[in-house]
Every structure is written in C-alpha cells, then in structure tokens.
Amino acid sequence: MTAISVNRKTYEINATEDTPLLWVLRDELGLTGTKFGCGIAQCGVCTVHVDGMAVRSCQMPVGTVGERAITTIEGVGETSAGARVQKAWLDLEVVQCGYCQPGQIMSAAALLAANPDPDDEAIDAAMAGNLCRCGTYVRIRQGIKHAARS
Amino acid sequence: MPRDPEAMQAGTLSRRAVLRGGAAVLGGLFIGIELPAGRARADEPQAAGAALSAFVHVPAQGRVSLIMPAVEMGQGVYTSQAMCMAEELDVGLDQIEAIHAPPDREHYGHPIFYVQATGGSTTTMAWTEPLRRAGATARAMLVAAAAAEWSVPTSELVTARGVITHPGSGRAQRYGDVADRAARMPTPADVPLKSPEQFRLIGTRARRIDTPDKVVGKAVYGIDVRLPGMTFAALTASPVLGGKVEHVDEAPALAMPGVRQVVVLDDIVAVVADNTWIAEQALRALDIAWSPGANAALDQAQLWADTETAATGPGVTVRKEGDATGKLAAGALVEAAYELPFLAHTSLETQNCTLHVHDGACEIWVGTQVPGYAQAGAAQVLGIPPEKVTVHNHLIGGGFGGRLEAGPIVTATRIAQKVAGPVKVIWSREQDIRQDMFRPLYHNRLKARIENDRITAWHHRVTGPSILARWLPPAFKDGIDSDAIDGAAEPPYALGDMLVEYVRHENGVPFSFWRGVGPNSTVFSVESFLDLIARKSGADPVALRRGLLQKNPRARAVLDAAAAKAGWGTPLAASAFGARRGRGVALMHAFGSLLACVAEVAVTDGGDVRVTKVVVAADIGRIINPDTVVAQVEGGVVFGIATVLHNRITFAGGRVEQTNFNDYRLLRINEMPTIEVELMASTEKSGGIGEPGTVIVQPAVANAVFAATGVQLTRMPLDASLIARSV
Known part of the structure; x- marks a missing residue:
C-alpha cells in the first residue's frame, strides 16, 4: 500500500502504483476538483502541484510521488500565490464553464510562486499547456497580472 | 423526433418555435423519444421553503431559492436569470440560491421552443420577461400577505433586500416571515414590471453567482458525482462509424484486478471496474472484432464531392424578390462556393453520465442542456414511465451544442441497465470525438451581378442537412430548415434582386447543433463573397458594405464602430510572426444581434496564420449583465479562431x-490576439450573445488572410500550403 500527502494530509492508497495520480485523486480520494480532459497531457485540466511545481497528474503514476507534497485546487488557496490567483479570477470574472479553471489556477499559482512579476512571454510559456474551450485566455492573462500586483 | 401530441401541434410550434434570427435552434431530440407529459420528481438540490411559483421559493430562514430554467454551461445565465428575478423580487444576488430545474416542461419548457432546452443563444430573449414576471408576482404575493397582516394598503409598503417595510408605522418584516401565508394567496395576474429607469440590477456589472465554487474546486459537474458503492465504466464504439460488435473475448479484461464486468451491446463495448483507470486499461486489453457495416468506404473526398453534387441538384426557394435568375444570366457575374467541414464539440468535460437503475426506477446524474430528453431517453431504454426516472442536473463543463443531445445518456443507460449498483460512464477524449454528433458539412454557392460597381442581383444556395427536420418536424416547414438558411435569407444588406435556396443533403454522418449553428456557414459565405466582390471591383471592403447598408442605419452604426475602433485604413504595424499582414472585416445579423468584427493577421512565408488583433462592436439590444456579454464575445472569438485556423473532422475508411x-x-494562450469589444448602447429587444462571437470572427480572419496574401480560401479550415509564399 502506498501513502501520499495531498493538501498536507496523508492518505493510504489502494490503487496500484501505475495508476495515474489523477484517478487516485478523483476516484479514490474524492478530490474531484482536479479534472480529466484528455489523458495525454495535452489540455492541462488535471494540473496539480508536486512540491510546488505544476505537473499533469494524468501522466504521473501514483507510485512515483513518494514523499513529495501534492497540492490540488482544493488546497492551493492555503498558499499566497494560490489565494491571490483565486481572488483575481473572481475580481476579473475570468471563469466561464469553469471546468479547465482548476488547472489554469494551478499553473498560474506555480508561475507566480516562481516568478512574482511575469511578463507576457513568461505567461505564455507557463500557461500554453492549459486549454480553455470557453476561450477565457484574455482574462487569464489579465488575472495573472492582477494577482501579481496584489 | 418528438411524437408528443402537444409538441406536434403545428399551430403552437410554428408560432413559438420558428422564430427568425437564429432562434430556431434547440435541443437535439433523440429519434424516437417520447417526451413525458406531466411533472417529474423533484431534483436535487431541493428548492427550499414556501413555493410562490415554479421559480421562486422563500424559506422561513436563509436564502431565497430561484429555480433556473436554462442551464449554466459557462455562458453566465445562472447570474442573468437570477438578476431578472431578483430585480423584480427586490432581493440581492447574495441572498439567493440557484437551483437546477428538474425535467418539467410544463413549468420550465422554453418559451420559444416549448421543449425544455438551453441553446441557440436564446436564454435572454426567451426568459427575461417570464422571469421578471415570476419575481414581480412573488413580490406582490409577499407584499399582499404583509399588507393583510398589518391591515394597510399594499401601496404603502416598500421592499428592498428581502424586507417589507411600512414607512408610515415603521413596521418591517422579512420575506421569510410572511412566505407561508403568501404561498396560500391567489396568484395575481398582470403584476406590473419595473420600468428600466427603476432597475437596480439589470444592466449592471453583477458578480457571477456560479464562479466562487469554481475557483476552489467545489463546483460539482456531472463527471464529479460520487455515490456510495459506485463503479466506473469506460466504453468504446466501432472505429468505423456505425460498426457493430462481431466478437469479443471478455477474458483479458476480466483477468485484470479491479475489473467487475464487461458489457457488450450491439454497437458498444464497456468495461466496469473499481476506478476509471482500470476500466480504461481493461478496455484496451480487449481484442474486439468489429463488423464495419455500410460505412467502411466512407471517405472525406467523396463526402465533399457528394455535397458539391447535391448543391447542383433541386432545391427549395427560401426567398425570391425580383428576377435574380434573369439578371444573373445576363452576365457581369461574380461567383464562388464556400465549404465548411465537420467539426467536433470537444468540451473539456468529456461526455459522461452516472446512473443507478434499480427496482423499476432510474436515477441519473449528468450535466445536460436537455433534461427532459435525458429523462425520456432513459425511460424509453428501460421501458419504464418517465416519472420513474429522476434527473439530477449539474453544472456543465462546456456545452457548445454537444449536450443538446440525449444520445450519450441513452448509451450510458443501456450500459447501466446491465450493471448492479450505481455506475459512472466516462467517455475518453478519443471516444468523445469518435462518438460525437458533428457540426455538418455545409456548401454555399453564391452568385452576384455587378453593374456600375453596384450589386444588382444576388443568388445564395445553401446545401446541408436539416437538424430541425430530425427533431422538430413542425419547425421544418416547406422543405426549409430555418436554421441552415439563417444568415442567408435576410442578410443586413440591400443586394438587389434576391434568390435564396436551400438544398437538403444528408450523408450518413451524425450531425447536430454546434456553437454558431447555421450562421457559421451562411455568414462566413456571405462575408467572404463580399470581399471577393470588393477585390474584383477594386472597392474597399468597409466602403462596399457601407454602401449596401444605406437603409439599415443600425447595422451601419455597428460596422462604423468596429472600423473606427480598429483603425480601419491605417497602416498595420510589423509583426514578428510573419511579414504578410492583413486586416479583414465582417458583419452579421443573427440571433437577434448585430455584430461587426475587424481582425488583423500576420502570415508566414510558409502560410501559417496568426491572428494578432480582433475588434468587435456589438448591438445586442438591452443588456442584462454587460461583463458577461463581453466575456461571451471574447470566448466566442477564441472558439471561432480555432475553428477557422485549425478545426476539421475528416473521415477515411x-x-x-x-x-x-x-x-x-x-x-492556446500563446496564439491569442488582443481582443477589444465595444457594446453599443441600445434599448432594442435583447438578442443572443453565446454564439455570435464565434460566427463573426471566422469570416473576418479569412478576409484578413485574403487581404494579406491575395488568396481567398474557400474550404475551411485555412490550409497553410495554399497560402505559402511559393504558391
């Protein structure tokens, strides 16, 4: 049996080690804020933090997590960058259907934690892996800059 | 198609369903589904408190429940519907709770479409007045109950934020205090509505009520439902469209730990397991022999060719004014054909449906644009009355027309029927695309006669399938699909003698509504063709359009606003992306809204296109929540750019x-242009805005590429090889 730390809480996992972290979070732990979108790391809706780095959880076997700290959309508000991004997303009404936004917020929070004042190029580099079918990119860019200033 | 006797009352439908202006769009109905006649069981979450109407429940304590007839899929209608009710009810948006409406056509059937559906950019135009009336009526009942208790005339009472006050005596009580008595009072008729200058909510930038839960991962979409003892199912259909299962050895899947069951239907194989990952892995372990059936030779080149051939065959006349045919035979002709591809919906939330079939009943947890069809479709599969099917509707992770069909819910029901206990059926992305009902192929042929730089005759022939004929036969009148020809029949321009025709052509590929519907093909074609005419006659594209709008000042004002904001006619700055630059314009009148768009592109020597700037001006009539309108235009533009640059579904074998x-x-965000949106002040009737942004940007981009390269592409999406510098 594997144990992983998610949002500062330790969970004993029944799933086999090759099971992607995404499905452990969603199906076993009930942390459904992390979404499924493509299964091949093309859309980014499954993005979580592993020791603060943005990672596509659909591609990470749970057996490779080890001692590293997992943070999901349910827990990222406890971090400064995460809380600022979540507030900016509401201040600017970034969200439409919202299905991709947990992944967008996780990528944006990881960006801000590493780069407090990202320019457009840095935003493109950090966010290009996160698709939004509703097309909220204008406000995602504004939201990151708004969060950086807050 | 509906075989519901009420729905077949053509008198009702011809008036209510067949609205001009893109409104003739609603939920896809699965063939053979019969709609339930009466009220269904209540949905979760339950509306709390005393029911003042189907839309307003007031509890003794806590938030007022407002029941949402149109579903929230990102377009902001939970907020705009709540604003309409709260405006007249005199409560704040922070004092309400939005409840998903259950399947119940009697109360929540669409005022235009009659059936219970959310689509066609119609929520604001259809529901604004009924919901304002519901709020006003509920307020009148609450005030009447308080007035009776205090023995004062209702005219002496004032209301604000859920409190009734009698200024003369200083008495006050909350709505919750009188709700029970108010609910027992007769419902007053013809309660007056506020005049626009009395609005406190409508027209303001209201904060959305659905987004706080969405940014913290608390929002529950259909795919997030969890039930005790739930299993997870993955499914596959035949790789060849319409193929059937010939043989499958279940053993390799059943041998895998965590696999519960293999379900084999005639056209679907599903694996039920302890989690989604195991189910998907086990499904891949199966060697399924498929019988390809009639579509084994289906090929894209043939599909295009068949459509083109059909376009030369007999059609029906949609509009005829003057003698366009005669004038066009006389020469000075411009002619072109524009072809639009199959498209997939690709909402980021893949199709999914959770069901529990037990004891002659069925519960469904799903996000759907058509809850009534979900209920009816499942009931039909199971052979049980619709009232035995409970639909718990959910937030939708992207609709775009892809959840206007009951098809996936019917498929999931056929699987769940064979499974003990609750099961969540999830489509992989690959299956979501493969099993989609696509935006159909459209072919548009246009001819115009030019005399002395004026268009004196116009012929537009639209060829494509009829979605309306499939699910709402009374809306398919005289052989005309009013959606397919929307945007062609009544363009905003004066184009001389007019002939508009429709050729119904279907090719066996499943088709359905897709964001922008008919105008995606017609407006693209009209606007592309006008730029071709401008090029051939040496006219400026904006000036040409202005000349055709002398009798349409409202449309011309929108065009002028976009052109001015975009700096039309000024030189384009250099772009690092590509040396060839161009600006394109387009104008539309559909969905009850007028939009003009100017797009700027940069094109590389290799023919790659980057959209660098998009300006949209919109006159959509009276606006409920302006910030949501801007967001819908921005999002629609992004959706449309992907469409015109990248998207197509093609068939081979x-x-x-x-x-x-x-x-x-x-x-992706790194491919984004800047987007500027100007909303024109307007007191006209509200139009729709969920789809127009997608429609209008596509021809604007194509026209900008034409300006940049001198090549007008006529089959979408844009093909880099045809605009590479060497060509």
Missing part, C-alpha cells in the same frame, strides 16, 4: 481521423 487535442487543435 469510415473512421474519424482525429483522436485527441494533438490532432484536433484548440487555440
């Missing part, structure tokens, strides 16, 4: 060639 986001590309 009967198989859909695209599989996932690696070969069905959505726009």
Whole structure:
C-alpha cells in the first residue's frame, strides 16, 4: 500500500502504483476538483502541484510521488500565490464553464510562486499547456497580472 | 423526433418555435423519444421553503431559492436569470440560491421552443420577461400577505433586500416571515414590471453567482458525482462509424484486478471496474472484432464531392424578390462556393453520465442542456414511465451544442441497465470525438451581378442537412430548415434582386447543433463573397458594405464602430510572426444581434496564420449583465479562431481521423490576439450573445488572410500550403 500527502494530509492508497495520480485523486480520494480532459497531457485540466511545481497528474503514476507534497485546487488557496490567483479570477470574472479553471489556477499559482512579476512571454510559456474551450485566455492573462500586483 | 401530441401541434410550434434570427435552434431530440407529459420528481438540490411559483421559493430562514430554467454551461445565465428575478423580487444576488430545474416542461419548457432546452443563444430573449414576471408576482404575493397582516394598503409598503417595510408605522418584516401565508394567496395576474429607469440590477456589472465554487474546486459537474458503492465504466464504439460488435473475448479484461464486468451491446463495448483507470486499461486489453457495416468506404473526398453534387441538384426557394435568375444570366457575374467541414464539440468535460437503475426506477446524474430528453431517453431504454426516472442536473463543463443531445445518456443507460449498483460512464477524449454528433458539412454557392460597381442581383444556395427536420418536424416547414438558411435569407444588406435556396443533403454522418449553428456557414459565405466582390471591383471592403447598408442605419452604426475602433485604413504595424499582414472585416445579423468584427493577421512565408488583433462592436439590444456579454464575445472569438485556423473532422475508411487535442487543435494562450469589444448602447429587444462571437470572427480572419496574401480560401479550415509564399 502506498501513502501520499495531498493538501498536507496523508492518505493510504489502494490503487496500484501505475495508476495515474489523477484517478487516485478523483476516484479514490474524492478530490474531484482536479479534472480529466484528455489523458495525454495535452489540455492541462488535471494540473496539480508536486512540491510546488505544476505537473499533469494524468501522466504521473501514483507510485512515483513518494514523499513529495501534492497540492490540488482544493488546497492551493492555503498558499499566497494560490489565494491571490483565486481572488483575481473572481475580481476579473475570468471563469466561464469553469471546468479547465482548476488547472489554469494551478499553473498560474506555480508561475507566480516562481516568478512574482511575469511578463507576457513568461505567461505564455507557463500557461500554453492549459486549454480553455470557453476561450477565457484574455482574462487569464489579465488575472495573472492582477494577482501579481496584489 | 418528438411524437408528443402537444409538441406536434403545428399551430403552437410554428408560432413559438420558428422564430427568425437564429432562434430556431434547440435541443437535439433523440429519434424516437417520447417526451413525458406531466411533472417529474423533484431534483436535487431541493428548492427550499414556501413555493410562490415554479421559480421562486422563500424559506422561513436563509436564502431565497430561484429555480433556473436554462442551464449554466459557462455562458453566465445562472447570474442573468437570477438578476431578472431578483430585480423584480427586490432581493440581492447574495441572498439567493440557484437551483437546477428538474425535467418539467410544463413549468420550465422554453418559451420559444416549448421543449425544455438551453441553446441557440436564446436564454435572454426567451426568459427575461417570464422571469421578471415570476419575481414581480412573488413580490406582490409577499407584499399582499404583509399588507393583510398589518391591515394597510399594499401601496404603502416598500421592499428592498428581502424586507417589507411600512414607512408610515415603521413596521418591517422579512420575506421569510410572511412566505407561508403568501404561498396560500391567489396568484395575481398582470403584476406590473419595473420600468428600466427603476432597475437596480439589470444592466449592471453583477458578480457571477456560479464562479466562487469554481475557483476552489467545489463546483460539482456531472463527471464529479460520487455515490456510495459506485463503479466506473469506460466504453468504446466501432472505429468505423456505425460498426457493430462481431466478437469479443471478455477474458483479458476480466483477468485484470479491479475489473467487475464487461458489457457488450450491439454497437458498444464497456468495461466496469473499481476506478476509471482500470476500466480504461481493461478496455484496451480487449481484442474486439468489429463488423464495419455500410460505412467502411466512407471517405472525406467523396463526402465533399457528394455535397458539391447535391448543391447542383433541386432545391427549395427560401426567398425570391425580383428576377435574380434573369439578371444573373445576363452576365457581369461574380461567383464562388464556400465549404465548411465537420467539426467536433470537444468540451473539456468529456461526455459522461452516472446512473443507478434499480427496482423499476432510474436515477441519473449528468450535466445536460436537455433534461427532459435525458429523462425520456432513459425511460424509453428501460421501458419504464418517465416519472420513474429522476434527473439530477449539474453544472456543465462546456456545452457548445454537444449536450443538446440525449444520445450519450441513452448509451450510458443501456450500459447501466446491465450493471448492479450505481455506475459512472466516462467517455475518453478519443471516444468523445469518435462518438460525437458533428457540426455538418455545409456548401454555399453564391452568385452576384455587378453593374456600375453596384450589386444588382444576388443568388445564395445553401446545401446541408436539416437538424430541425430530425427533431422538430413542425419547425421544418416547406422543405426549409430555418436554421441552415439563417444568415442567408435576410442578410443586413440591400443586394438587389434576391434568390435564396436551400438544398437538403444528408450523408450518413451524425450531425447536430454546434456553437454558431447555421450562421457559421451562411455568414462566413456571405462575408467572404463580399470581399471577393470588393477585390474584383477594386472597392474597399468597409466602403462596399457601407454602401449596401444605406437603409439599415443600425447595422451601419455597428460596422462604423468596429472600423473606427480598429483603425480601419491605417497602416498595420510589423509583426514578428510573419511579414504578410492583413486586416479583414465582417458583419452579421443573427440571433437577434448585430455584430461587426475587424481582425488583423500576420502570415508566414510558409502560410501559417496568426491572428494578432480582433475588434468587435456589438448591438445586442438591452443588456442584462454587460461583463458577461463581453466575456461571451471574447470566448466566442477564441472558439471561432480555432475553428477557422485549425478545426476539421475528416473521415477515411469510415473512421474519424482525429483522436485527441494533438490532432484536433484548440487555440492556446500563446496564439491569442488582443481582443477589444465595444457594446453599443441600445434599448432594442435583447438578442443572443453565446454564439455570435464565434460566427463573426471566422469570416473576418479569412478576409484578413485574403487581404494579406491575395488568396481567398474557400474550404475551411485555412490550409497553410495554399497560402505559402511559393504558391
């Protein structure tokens, strides 16, 4: 049996080690804020933090997590960058259907934690892996800059 | 198609369903589904408190429940519907709770479409007045109950934020205090509505009520439902469209730990397991022999060719004014054909449906644009009365027309029927694309006669399938699909003698509504053709359009606003992306809204296109929540850019060639233009805005590419090889 730390809480996992972290979070732990979108790391809706780095959880076997700290959309508000991004997303009404936004917020929070004042190029580099079918990119860019200033 | 006797009352439907202006769009109905006649069981979450109407429940304590007839899929209608009710009810948006409406056509049937559906950019135009009336009526009942208790005339009472006050005596009580008595009072008729100058909410930038839960991962979409003892199912259909299962050895899947069951239907194989991952892995372990059936030779080149051939065959006349045919035979002709591809919906939430079939009943947890069809479709599969099917509707992770069909819910029901206990059926991305009902192929042929730089005759022939004929036969009148020809029949321009025709052509590929519907093909074609005429006659594209709008000042004002904001006619700055630059314009009148768009592009020597700037001006009549309107335009523009630059579904050997986001590309943030939106002040009737942004940007981009390269492409999406510098 594997144990992983998610949002500062330790969970004993029944799933086999090759099971992607995404499905452990969603199906076993009930942390459904992390979404499924493509299964091949093309859309980014499954993005979580592993020791603060943005990672596509659909591609990470749970057996490779080890001692590293997992943070999901349910827990990222406890971090400064995460809380600022979540507030900016509401201040600017970034969200439409919202299905991709947990992944967008996780990528944006990881960006801000590493780069407090990202320019457009840095935003493109950090966010290009996160698709939004509703097309909220204008406000995602504004939201990151708004969060950086807050 | 509906065989519901009420729905077949053509008198009702011809008036209510067949609205001009893009409104003739609603939920896809699964063939053979019969709609339930009466009220269904209540949905979760339950509306709390005393029911003042189907829309307003007031509890003794806590938030007022407002029941939402149109579903929230990102377009902001939970907020705009709540604003309409709260405006007249005199409560704040922070004092309400939005409740998903259950399947119940009697109360929540669409005022235009009659059936219970959310689509066609119609929520604001259809529901604004009924919901304001519901709020006003509930307020009148609450005030009447308080007035009776205090023995004062209702005219002496004032209301604000859920409190009734009698200024003369200083008495006050909350709505919750009188709700029970108010609910027992007769419902007053013809309660007056506020005049616009009395609005406190409508027209303001209200904060959305659905988004706080969405940014913290608390929002529950259909795919997030969890039930005790739930299992998880993955499914596959035949790679060849319409193929059937010939043989499958279940053993390799059943041998895998965590696999519970293999379900084999005639056209679907599903694996039920302890989690989604195991189910998907076990499904891949199966060697399924498929019988390809009639579509084994289905091929994209043939599909295009068949449509083109059909376009030369007999059609029906949609509009005829003057003698366009005669004038066009006389020469000075411009002629072109524009072809639009199959498209997939690719909402990021893949199709999914959770069901529990037990004891002659069925519970469904799903996000759907058509809750009534979900209920009816499942009931039909199970052979039980619709009232035995409970539909718990959910937030939708992207609709775009893809959840206007009951098809996936019917498929999931057929699987769940064979499974003990609750089961969540999830489509992989690959299956979501493969099993989609696509935006159909459209072919538009246009001819115009030019005399002395004026258009004196116009012929537009639209060829494509009829979605309306499939699910709402009374809306398919005289052989005309009013959606397919929307945007062609009544363009905003004066184009001389007019002939507009429709050729119904269906090719066996499943088709359905897709964001922008008919105008995606007609407006693209009209606006592309006008730029071709401008090029051939040496006219400026904006000046040409202005000349055609002398009798349409409202449309011309929108065009002028976009052109001015975009700096039309000024030199384009250099772009690092590509040396060839161009600006394109387009104008539309559909969905009850007028939009003009100017797009700027940069094109590389290799023919790659980057949209660098988009300006949209919109006159959509009276606006409920302006910030949401801007967001819908921005999002629609992004959706449309992906469409015109990247998107197509193609068939080879009967198989859909695209599989996932690696070969069905959505726009990414690094490909984004700047987007500027100007909303024109207007007191006209509200139009729709969920779809127009998608429609209008596509021809604007194509026209900008034409300006940049001198090449007008006529089959979408844009093909880099045809605009490479060497060509």
